[in-house]
Amino acid sequence: MKIRTIRAASSASAIAGAGAVFLSLLAGWEWAAVPAVAVVVYFAAAHVMRRYVIFRIKPMYQILRSRDSKSGEIAEEYRGRDVVTEVEGELQAWAERNTLEIARLRENEQYRKEFVGNVSHELKTPLCSIQGYILTLLDGGLEDPDINRKYLEQTEKNIERLIHIVRDLEDISRLEAGTLELRRERFDLLALVDEIMQSLEMQAAERGIVLVSDAGPLDRLMVDADRARVGQVLINLLSNSIKYGKEGGRTRVRYVDMFEKVMVEVQDNGIGLTAEQLPRIFERFYRVDKSRSRAAGGTGLGLAIVKHILEAHKETITVRSTPDVGTTFSFTLAKA
Ligand SMILES: Nc1ncnc2c1ncn2[C@@H]1O[C@H](COP(=O)(O)OP(=O)(O)OP(=O)(O)O)[C@@H](O)[C@H]1O
Ligand SMILES: [Mg+2]
Structure with a gap:
């Protein structure tokens, strides 16, 4: 109900009430008493309603109107958008980011534990x-010329092995x-392969293995790389x-021309690897046959180092x- 209408109604009823009272005074109480009372009751009710509307409902109505205009703006901003799905998506992305971070930290921790475990085992x-040989020598072996030489040689071999592990x-x-x-430089790859093959000649001869560098008609093959590091790659593969x-x-080492690069292939006719072993051989400390590899002086770091050097x-x-x-x-390798 409009406030102005209520106000008019209450004024009209006030005039009517006053008129009725005046009439009853003129014509006598009995005749005018009923309408006069009715008009007065109506006047009182209208007055009460007016006050209620003015003091209680109007401020609430105004508050609601001002809120309506704000919610209108908000409604406009989100019109046509699926807000629930958007919020859900944001939550999902946040959860994924944190899950990945936690997984990465766990992986690092796992890697650290494994690395420390492997290193201590290898050392x-x-x-x-070394301790065993020295204790035997101290226990009297030192006096025996056959034993002392042999044990000292074994001790020296193990120290060499420790140095090799620490360097790797x-x-x-x-x-x-x-x-x-x-330290990139321009150098002849064929000369480097020959140099390394010569240094491994004794080792190869012990197992009756022949090392061949098959460069075809080439007498030089210039590449741009870190010579010492490429040497390390070749030493490990050979x-x-x-x-x-x-x-x-x-x-056999072969060289395949690939325009700006050369592909070097190191091929053997040895024991080979199964499809399960193959994807794991570049992992640190991975060895197919631990006892055979260790007996041959292997730590399982060689191919991991090779891969990193080439990636660098x-x-x-x-x-x-x-x-x-x-x-x-x-x-x-890049040709130079
Ligand atoms: N030419 C190959 N033929 C068969 N197996 C190989 C060959 N090269 C590597 N492997 C396998 O892959 C494993 C990992 O080789 P990698 O060179 O990393 O370690 P390693 O030779 O055992 O020790 P390290 O090189 O650290 O002295 C080896 O232990 C071996 O089992
Ligand atoms: Mg190796």
Whole structure:
């Protein structure tokens, strides 16, 4: 009901009430009493309603009107949008971000634990051997010329092994942290392969394995890379081919021209790897046959280092292998 109408009604009823009272005074109480009372009751009711509307409903109505205009703006902003799905999507993204972060932290923690466990295990083996030999020498072996020489030689071998492990660990931690600086230079890859093959000649001869560098008509192959690090890659691939090659076998290095790059292939006819073993061989500390590898002086860090060195050069390495037929590692280098 409009406030103005209520106000008019209450004024009209006040005039009518006053008129009725005046009439009753003129014509006598009996005749005018009933309408006069009715008019007075109506007047009183209208007055009460007016006051109620003015003091209670009007402010509430005004508040609601002002809210209505705000909610109108809000409604306009969200018109045509599925707000519930949007909020759900945001929540989902937030949860995924945090889940990934937690998974990454867990993985790092797991990696750290595994790394420390593997390192201590690898160091423990030669250290225990060294301790055993020294204790035997102290127990009287020192006086026996046959024993003392042999045990000292074994001790020296194990110390060499410790140095090798520590050097590999230093390399892998620097490579994984990305702090290893490459010293790129232009050098002849064929000369480097020959140099390394010569240094491994004795090792290869022990197992009757022949090392061949097959460069075809080329007498030089210039590449742009860190010579010492590429040397490390070749040493590991070639010594693996000797360690895991068959007695009397052969390892061949081939070079495939790929325009701006050269692909180097190290191929052996050794024990090979199964489809399950193949994807794991670049993992740190992974060895197919732990006892055989360790007996051959392996820690399982060689191929992990090889992969990191090539990645630092922005190059790649792949492997294909057939059990009992042989293994071929292929990696690229930039030609210079
Ligand atoms: N040419 C290969 N033929 C067959 N198996 C291989 C060959 N090269 C590597 N492997 C397998 O992959 C494993 C990992 O090789 P990787 O060079 O990383 O370690 P390693 O030779 O055992 O030790 P390290 O190189 O640290 O002295 C080896 O233990 C071996 O089982
Ligand atoms: Mg190796």
